[in-house]
Amino acid sequence: AQSVTQLGSHLSVSEGALVLLRCNYSSSVPPYLFWYVQYPNQGLQLLLKYTTGATLVKGINGFEAEFKKSETSFHLTKPSAHMSDAAEYFCAVRSEYGNKLVFGAGTILRVKS
Amino acid sequence: SQTIHQWPATLVQPVGSPLSLECTVEGTSNPNLYWYRQAAGRGLQLLFYSIGIDQISSEVPQNLSASRPQDRQFILSSKKLLLSDSGFYLCAWSSGQIFTDTQYFGPGTRLTVL
Numbered sequence: 001a002q003s004v005t006q007l008g009s010h011l012s013v014s015e016g017a018l019v020l021l022r023c024n025y026s027s028s029v030p031p032y033l034f035w036y037v038q039y040p041n042q043g044l045q046l047l048l049k050y051t052t053g054a055t056l057v058k059g060i061n062g063f064e065a066e067f068k069k070s071e072t073s074f075h076l077t078k079p080s081a082h083m084s085d086a087a088e089y090f091c092a093v094r095s096e097y098g099n100k101l102v103f104g105a106g107t108i109l110r111v112k113s
Numbered sequence: 114s115q116t117i118h119q120w121p122a123t124l125v126q127p128v129g130s131p132l133s134l135e136c137t138v139e140g141t142s143n144p145n146l147y148w149y150r151q152a153a154g155r156g157l158q159l160l161f162y163s164i165g166i167d168q169i170s171s172e173v174p175q176n177l178s179a180s181r182p183q184d185r186q187f188i189l190s191s192k193k194l195l196l197s198d199s200g201f202y203l204c205a206w207s208s209g210q211i212f213t214d215t216q217y218f219g220p221g222t223r224l225t226v227l
Contacts, residue, residue: 004156034215043117043203043218044157090156100172101216103156 002027002093006104014112019078021107023065023091026072033074034092034101035065044090050074061085086111115140119204119219126226132177132191134222136204139185144206146187147216148179151201163187164211199226 007022025031032051036044048059055067061084065076074091091104116139126132138144148160161179163169169179176195180188187204201223205216 036218041221041223043119043205043220044216045218046215049215100159105156 002031002100002102004091004093004102004104006089006091006107008107009105010108010110012110012112013081015083016080019063019076019081019085019109021076021089021091021109023074023076023104024072025074025091025093027093032094033065033067034094035059035063035074035076036090036092036103037061038088038090038106040087047076047089081109081111083111083113085109115206115217117204117206117217117219119202119222121222122220123223124225126194126224128196128226129193132189132194132198132224134189134202134204134224136187136189136219137185138206141185141206141208143184144208145211145214146181147205147207148187148189149203149205151203151221153200157203160189162211194226196226199224 003026005024013019034049035047037047038044047063048057048065050057050067058064063078065074067074088106088108090106092101094101118137146163149157150160151157159172161169161171163181166181177191201221203221204219207214207216
């Protein structure tokens with residue numbers, strides 16, 4: 001069965017600093033991978049997704065993620081954090097042969113001024 | 114463009130009372146529809162998904178049920194709420210192949226069962 005592990009339930013960075021949100025997945029077949037962002041009391045918004053092709057995926061708001069098959073990872077990065085990036089971030093995986101989108105537990109990002 | 118609505122936005126209900134949450138999608142036809150629950154400090158748990166009218170799959174056994182009386186309407190119900198039903202309920206839709214294409218989420222309903 002597919003599973004997703006997000007390392008760290010909370011992350012605090014300074015404004016302008018690098019943002020790195022870690023996601024590791026398990027899947028016995030090539031996965032489809034997603035990152036979603038959730039602002040307080042709102043639904044989830046897609047940041048980016050990987051299905052096939054280029055392993056470095058660029059998303060909205062300056063975020064990008066790299067699919068590394070050998071490491072079973074799909075970490076999310078942004079070179080310079082903004083205050084508006086404060087939110088909860090969810091990694092999700094869907095196996096081509098599975099029938100569910102499995103979400104990680106989420107990482108709450110705090111941006112300090 | 115497509116939009117997804119959920120109501121109510123917040124709800125406080127006593128234990129044992131019934132529940133009805135509604136989700137509607139505009140601007141698309143024959144969408145795949147999903148109900149998720151998000152408990153505090155936890156990820157999203159898929160409750161139900163539907164690929165068409167009256168075609169609903171349940172992911173977890175519980176006292177909740179779902180119905181899809183119209184193409185773009187998805188309803189989450191319960192006859193008797195439990196304390197453990199408290200949480201943030203999210204409806205989502207996608208087009209194309211279920212679980213492969215991007216899911217678009219509604220604003221959510223925060224349910225508190227007292």
